[in-house]
Amino acid sequence: MVWTIAGDNFGTFGDHDYCRGALHVAFTAPRGKPGHVRTTVTSHGFTGNGPGWQRNPKCRVTLVITQITPTSFYKKTYVPVSFGKKPGQRVSRILDTGSGPAVIGVAGYAYGTGGNQAQSYGVESRMWVP
DSSP states (O other): OEEESSOSEEEEEOSSTTOEEEEEEEEEOOTTOTTEEEEEEEEEEEEOOSHHHHHOOOEEEEEEEEEEOSSSSSEEEEEEEEEOSSTTOEEEEEEEOOSEEEEEEEEEEOTTTTSOSBOOOOEEEEEEEO
């Protein structure tokens, strides 16, 4: 069971030529893996402006997945991604959360800065992990 307070979509921007887009976040329990959560981020498609975007229509962003769980009180996972114009591109990570209550968030951060410059509010969900 997953409770998401402000929805499961968020917008972010990337590393060049005003590239920007929206992402959908989903959390599932992988079958046969108790104590784990699969986090899947799906692009709604990205766009940009200028000649740089025409030459390279890929928008790079660092996704930071935060988790607060009984086994890892506060943990961050950094996932560098690159999304293009086409909707439906996906990135998934399986998190070792342990069984029980969990709070997991995903947000976009500036690419290449070590995940210290937030670029979006992101999504945060509360769940019970089997």
